[in-house]
Amino acid sequence: MKHIWVDATRCSGCKICEQVCAKVHYNVQNPSKTALKINTVFTPEKIWHTHNVCQQCGPDAPCIKSCPTGALYWKTDAKIPHLAIDLDKCESHFVCVSVCPYNAIYRHPALPNPVFCDLCDGEPQCMRWCPMGAIRIVD
Amino acid sequence: MSNFKGGWVGKILRVDLSSEKIKEQELSKDLAYEWIGGRGWAIKILWDELEPGTDPLGPDNKLIIATGPLTGTIVPSSGKVVVAAKSPLTGGYGDGNIGSHLGHMLKMSGYDAVIIEGRAKKPVYLWITPNGVEIKDASHLWGLSTFETEIALRRDHGNDIGSVIIGPAGENLVKFSVVITEYGRAGGRPGIGAVFGSKKLKAVVAHGWEDIPMADIDKAFSLSYEARRQLMSNPGYRKWIEQGTMMTIEWSQEASVLPTYNFTEGVFDYFMNIGGETMANKYKMLRKGCFSCMMPCGNLSVARFGKFERTWAELDYENVGMLGSNIGVGSMDEVIKLNRLADELGTDTISLGSVIAFAIDLYQRGIISTKQTDGLELKWGDIDTILTLIDKIVKREGFGKILAEGVKKAAERIGGEAPKYAIHVKGLEVSAYDCHAAPAMALSYGTSPIGAHHKDAWVISWEVKYGREKVDMTKVEKVIEFQRIRGGLFEFLTVCRLPWIELGLGLDYYVKLFNAITGLEQSLDNFFFIADKIYTLIRSFWVREFGGWSREYDYPPRKWFEVPLSKGPLAGMKLSKEIYDRLLDLYYDARGWDKSGIPKKSTLEKFGLTDVAEKLEKVGVKLQD
Incomplete structure (x- = not known):
């Protein structure tokens, strides 16, 4: 499935994507409310920018299957099919967070629902903003 | 709330x-x-x-x-x-x-x-x-x-x-x-x-996770996107991303302002080895940016040859100039090692380069001998001795203990001719621009509110274009303008100045962004007023601490006045005290400070700092009206 990918050789770790993601989804200035997390990892030998973001596993994704209230679903009527949530059904069990094999669904201390990438319904804003051109959609 | x-x-x-x-x-x-x-x-x-x-x-x-x-x-x-x-x-x-x-x-x-x-x-x-x-x-x-x-x-x-x-x-x-x-x-x-x-x-x-309040978040984001487009369409953007401030090495060599051998010369024979071009082609491993930066300048570079192979460090112009040409090191691998060491130990790269250069300079001129240096023979570019010296400085051992005080105090301790070769203003070591033939940049070092640093008024590239030899009010105005913008605006908004200075992002963006984010109505003029107020208060702080002021505190290092350059296109040039004094007078006048550099009473009142005037008079400072 199509999902976001960050080219670590281009990324500078500026977190503009995180800010934009939070702005688009929650209309706030708060990079911690992001679905695309950039991690700059340090070791004495190396510095590397890694990322965590929903891999859009598809209709059989572990998060969808394990959601006790059936709030998570696979949205197909979008420019690019993606994971979506029915907020009326979500009861904040956060099972999805613990079953995600990519650690790409998050629980934010100030939000009642899980945070994950919905590809901005087909037009990822992080990709539009990234000054380094590091963010891409890959299959 | x-x-x-x-x-x-x-x-x-x-x-x-x-x-x-x-x-x-x-x-x-x-x-x-x-x-x-x-x-x-x-x-x-x-x-x-x-x-x-x-x-x-x-x-x-x-x-x-x-x-x-x-x-x-x-x-x-x-x-x-x-x-x-x-x-x-x-x-x-x-x-x-x-x-x-x-x-x-x-x-x-x-x-x-x-x-x-x-x-x-x-x-x-x-x-x-x-x-x-x-x-x-x-x-x-x-x-x-x-x-x-x-x-x-x-x-x-x-x-x-x-x-x-x-x-x-x-x-x-x-x-x-x-x-x-x-x-x-x-x-x-x-x-x-x-x-x-x-x-x-x-x-x-x-570690935080709360929202930062924004008065008009939509406007802030759309303005930033516009700014982003303006930055990235600048023809210099690509080169900046590749080299960042490191491209200044080549420019400085050409303009003969690259600090070399403790600011003895403005040109360095091996500048190519430590230049931006070499770094980008051979050494750069990764870009590293600060938060929200569209033009990351962190050149993570890794040493490739010799005994420091695979050591990496973040390179910038100042660090490479001061821990490279200024101490005679002409190998990028060694420069990387020195920068890495300075960062690990937590010393300033600029001052560290300056104290090492100062020690080598004194040794080479015979002002100090192995007796004072604990037996170390100090030579330009001798990496092993330099590493030993850094170790001594950080541990405060023997000769290192003297150098750990900075060049000003070290020179006072050593005495004799030494103060002539201490490159500092107010005790802070000069950063990487030689000013033997740049009076306006010398003025900007002289009047920088923390001691010799380029952060406030980096006028050197403007001055080279405008004409080094000219002495007029335009130069003073430029220094003050830069101090208002770089030392004022960017320091109190607390954002990076590089989008403006390097890639020409308009200052009006910062005013508009400020207004959108805070919901206030501020103008650039008002910001400049606040910047001048800050400068006046900082000067008052110095005056209070020193119990008065003397214009000599605002002088650049003696070496620029007394020891001319001997190499490069500007050989024979040195700074004229008479010209510097003239510029300094104009500067004080424009700032509303008296002939010895103390803010006048009327200036303090203009900025609403009457209590400051009272406090200064209380410690015995005489204020002119």
Whole structure:
């Protein structure tokens, strides 16, 4: 499935994507409310920018299957099919967070629902903003 | 709820390490509107709260970590914080700004600024989150390098943190120690690291997740997107991304301002080896940017040849100039090693380069001998001796103990001819631009409010174009204009100046962004007024500490007046005292200061600083009307 990918050789770790993601989804200035997390990892030998973001596993994704209230679903009527949530059904069990094999669904201390990438319904804003051109959609 | 519609989060954190008391205080509208943030708050708080004559390394000195209204937002390159205190290196006002992820983490924890007082009994670090502030034991971190400390802190608190950390240099109170973050970002040249060390404070670490209030978030984002487009369409953008400030090496060589052999020359034979082109083609491994930066300048470079192979460090012009050509090192691999070492130990690369060069210069001229240098034969570019010397400086052993005081005090200790070769203003070592033939840049070093630093008025490239030999009011006006913008505007908004200076992002963007984020109506003129006010208060701080002022304190290093260049296109040139004095007179006049550099009473009144005038008169300073 199509999902976001960050080219670590281009990324500078500026977190503009995180800010934009939070702005688009929650209309706030708060990079911690992001679905695309950039991690700059340090070791004495190396510095590397890694990322965590929903891999859009598809209709059989572990998060969808394990959601006790059936709030998570696979949205197909979008420019690019993606994971979506029915907020009326979500009861904040956060099972999805613990079953995600990519650690790409998050629980934010100030939000009642899980945070994950919905590809901005087909037009990822992080990709539009990234000054380094590091963010891409890959299959 | 906060007093403010946006930008400022509305709280200041006050930590007393002696009594372990942690207090929150409201950010007053007065402080926010009149002094904006960053450097503005730092000088205001230090002026109000420090007694004149406070020991910079005593418990009474205060450490300020301040953000500004635009810090940590979508504004281009907004990842800056200002660290400030009374400087142990200069004895006057000292600050530095550091690009990092600390700014937005502090604000997302709910604080605009942190004031740290007192002295802890044992090593501690400060851990700040929205859930509370803790003074935590740092015994296990004391003695570790800044890199090791960063790894340990991230292991304990997760990877998503902002920090400022000191290394062994700060712990040992080396006078030019700095704070370091994220493996190689440094700030606080006038010994702010030593102030940390004197308080037994190893680090300040924050992790926040609260929203930063914005008056008009849509407008802020659309303005930033416009700014982004403007930046990226600049023809120089590509080269900047490849080389960052490192391209200045080649330019400096061409303009004959590259500091070489302790500012003896302005050209270096091996400049190509340490230039931006070489770095980009052979050594650069990765880009590293601060928070919200669209033009990352962190050139992570890895050594490829010789015994330092695979060592990596972040390279910048100043660091490479001072730890390269200025000490005669003409190999990028060795420059990388030296930068890495300085960052790990937590010393300022500029001052470290200057003290090493000073020592070698004295030795080569026969002013000192192996007797004083503990048997070390000091030669230009001799990497092994230089590494030994750095070790001695950081451990404060033998000759290193003298050098750890900075060039000014070291020169006084050595005596004789030595002060002539100490390259500093007010005790702060000059950064990497030789001014034998650049009177306006010399003036900007001379009048910089923390001592010789390029952060305030980097007029050198303008001056070279305008004409070095010219002496007129335009030069003084340019210095003041730059000080207003770089030393004022960008320091109190606390965002990075590089989008403006390097890629020509209009200043009107910052005004519009400020208005959109805070919901206020400010104009550029008003910002400049505040910048001038800040400069006047900083000067008053110096005057109060020194019990008066003499224009000699604003003079550039003697070497530029007395020892002419001998190589390159400008051979034979030196600075004229007469010309410098003329520029200085014009400068004082334009600032409303008297002939000896003290703000006039009318100037202080113009800025609403009548209480400052009273306090100055109380300590015996005579103010002109």
